[in-house]
Amino acid sequence: MSSQSSSNGVATKLAAVSSIAETEYKTTTKDQCRQNIPTKKQLVDPYRQGSLVDGGVGYRQTVVIRSYEVGPDKTATLESILNLLQETALNHVWMSGLLGDGFGATHAMMKNDLIWVVTRLQVQVDSYPIWGEVLVVDTWVGASGKNGMRRDWLIRSHKTGHVFARATSTWVMMNQKTRRLSKMPEEVRGEISPWFVTKQAIPQDVCWKIKKLDDTAKYASTNLKPKRSDLDMNHHVNNVKYVRWMLETIPDQYLESHQLSSIILEYRKECGSADVVQSLCEPEEDEVPQGNDRNVLGKFSLPSDILGSHGLLGSFDMGPLRYTHLLLIKGEVVNEEIVRGRTTWKRKNTIPFSI
Amino acid sequence: MSSQSSSNGVATKLAAVSSIAETEYKTTTKDQCRQNIPTKKQLVDPYRQGSLVDGGVGYRQTVVIRSYEVGPDKTATLESILNLLQETALNHVWMSGLLGDGFGATHAMMKNDLIWVVTRLQVQVDSYPIWGEVLVVDTWVGASGKNGMRRDWLIRSHKTGHVFARATSTWVMMNQKTRRLSKMPEEVRGEISPWFVTKQAIPQDVCWKIKKLDDTAKYASTNLKPKRSDLDMNHHVNNVKYVRWMLETIPDQYLESHQLSSIILEYRKECGSADVVQSLCEPEEDEVPQGNDRNVLGKFSLPSDILGSHGLLGSFDMGPLRYTHLLLIKGEVVNEEIVRGRTTWKRKNTIPFSI
Incomplete structure (x- = not known):
């Protein structure tokens, strides 16, 4: 998860991706047979051990903490957890089949030159999973105010359901050309609001x-x-x-x-x-x-x-x-x-x- | 993959692990229900998408290149490939059920205070897998001279079988107390030699x-x-x-x-x-x-x-x-x-x- 500059003083995310994704489609015949990211909606991804859940709007993925994802104390590093958040969020978006040829942008967002930018990320680690532990990562999106989106995550033990970590993030839309924040066009709302759920991984308490x-x-x-x-x-x-x-x-x-x-x-x-x-x-x-x-x-x-x-x-x-x-x-x-x-x-x- | 000092001027690997692993077994009741590394021999590991192959002596794991494992050019970094080598090697060892309470040491090695140390690693990347690509990683071991062990890897496309990378490594045994290299005791040879195969990921050409x-x-x-x-x-x-x-x-x-x-x-x-x-x-x-x-x-x-x-x-x-x-x-x-x-x-x- 990185960010891109903006004239609004708000960090932007995924901004450079559209152009990358465009080149990706100009592949040679040789490349046609290479497996990449699934672009059509699918309910189950056996390779990533992911599936759409919660009536088809949430995404769940089983992951194992690998040997190189732990620190000297044999527990997952915070960095590994942040990586898993990024990975599952992107897999959710691809699985949803909503994408144009951008990275996280829907068809209507592409049409309107809009990209997602992240403004805030909060992660709470109740305990750190250990090397070899099998986790279930859930992620879903919801509304954030009138024009924003929230993405939450819940990381639990596959065996016991014990919660290891919770996370929430806030996203807004930006016009890629003007670099200004944008309201969410009704057309875009129509695309993404069916995916919104109200549950929150971290209750909105006093905002620090x-x-x-x-x-x-x-x-x-x-x-x-x-x-x-x-x-x-x-x-x-x-x-x-x-x-x-x-x-x-x-x-x-x-x-x-x-x-x-x-x-x-x-x-x-x-x-x-x-x-x-x-x-x-x-x-x-x-x-x-x-x-x-x-x-x-x-x-x-x-x-x-x-x-x-x-x-x-x-x-x-x-x-x-x-x-x-x-x-x-x-x-x-x-x-x-x-x-x-x-x-x-x-x-x-x-x-x-x-x- | 790291190494530890030796009086013989040979790098050592996994040396500190025995003591770590020992503490691991002194777990509390609460920890009994945490999933960790499988310690008994198993043919299939559904969570790691791994299985014993080649008549039960080799290990094969399906992995997907994740979003954070690629660099600016959207291909897997060399670091990600090195991480996968480490991960699959360790999974192979655990799956084999050969282990005492050490990391890579067999029961007989533990008894003789012996640990594995890596002396050489060679990796050839023919082409780099891209973000989202599904890989099949094979790893196996073989004899290296009279007293050493070779571990090889082959990384291929799940879809086409195209080879992305090959790797080979050489391991010797060291006495953990004297820090001196050791011959392979017959007892240890009896344990590990049934796992040895002769095929090589990289042919032994002129050694640089x-x-x-x-x-x-x-x-x-x-x-x-x-x-x-x-x-x-x-x-x-x-x-x-x-x-x-x-x-x-x-x-x-x-x-x-x-x-x-x-x-x-x-x-x-x-x-x-x-x-x-x-x-x-x-x-x-x-x-x-x-x-x-x-x-x-x-x-x-x-x-x-x-x-x-x-x-x-x-x-x-x-x-x-x-x-x-x-x-x-x-x-x-x-x-x-x-x-x-x-x-x-x-x-x-x-x-x-x-x-």
Whole structure:
């Protein structure tokens, strides 16, 4: 999940894809026999182990956590989880058969030069799946205000149904030529609203306002340069790299004893391959996390013995349980924000794999 | 795939795993219901879409190239391919049911304090699979000399059987306590030799001697430090990171117009999280690649129209078609080699996805 620049100061997503997809159809005879993405609506995809569910509007995929998707503690990395969100969302869109020759754009969106742009992503990880664990990922879309779309995900254990993670994202439409946000045309609404469901992976609680950091932030990494391997197929810096840049400012010692329990990303502007990025990070030392943390965790409640013995309710000797983040491009005159972030943490459980 | 240090100057693999795996079995009641890696021999794994084939000794897995596994050109990255090699090898070992409580060690190996260490990996990519393509990955093992083991892989199109990539690796046994290489005990041979097959993914042609680079190398990246996210579950720098470090020394312009067609890695020593690494790289400007290139490609022959029109046979105006690489740890007295590498390249085809 990457983003593209806009004159509106809103991050855009999938913008460069239409042109890529167009070339894809100019294939040679030799290429006709290559398997790629299914373009017609289908109910079951045996190769991806995916299917349309919930009366045909939601998408469910079974996935196994692979050996290279886990970190030193043998649990899936946050990056792997973000990758799975992207993958299942794209598979849902392809399976739906709604697509023109774009990436996530419907036929009517294509006709109106409209593309989807993501403005916000929130992920709550209740516990991290372990190497070899079989997961069921559900994803679906819903309305977000009058002109937006929400995409949610629920990641559960295939065996027990135990929820590992929940996620929600917000998308708006942008005119690809004017680079301005657009209302959702009725024609487009007619296409996509049949897919909308009202259930939410994360209840809309108090929306965190992420404050903008400045040079006084406690931690900063400067001179971050995207490498070729950081670019995704839209030629943008990948979302996963954003999160790496954000988290790498936090001291190693903290990362060894804590695990991320939630992250919110507010996208402002894309980061291209030539940009030089600064990552700022500010711990929230002076906040008592108890009540708010339960809010952030949403529907999921940790058992009280875990809350008690492992100190989610926290005290200062464990370090802060929240950080605010900002990635920006240092300009000669003005700095440009790429993405604001907010992360919530809990102390790692010392029993291997128990939460 | 990572490696661990040895007094023998041979890289070791999977060394730290035994102790990790031991803790894994001390799980709580709560963990009993979590799905993990299958530990008993099984012929089919529906979740991983894997099965034992070739009379029950080989392993075959169907995989789809995911959206986040491709680069800007929408083809799978070399890193994704290396990840798939690791994943299918481990799945093969688990499926075989041979394991003690170690990672890749058999019961008899465990009893003798022996672990596997990888000394060499060679990958030939004939063409790169594209986003959404369904692959069949085969992997199997064979004898390598009197005391070693070979593991090979073949990656093909599920639809056409077209070969995308071939790979082979060499493994030896090491005593975990003395850190010395070991002969293969008869007891171990009795366990694993029934799995050995003689077929080879890459024919044993002239074995390239990779020369050792020094400070006179044309390209160098210094002060490379592993980050937390570069460590795998063995707490070592991952193989994929090695390859990134190697390739990042090559100028961007070259990488944009060329694609890697083969890589050989000779492991010497593991790289830990505290090491500071230097990556050296030397193009082979003065070599005519024609005859040797065909050797490296082994059984696979490119059609002559591709050889002709896209210049595999090369000339100097396209840049070199081979590079030698070295990753080393700069010591105060002596430098320590981590891995030597040799890469072969061809010009990118300008027709999307055609080879």
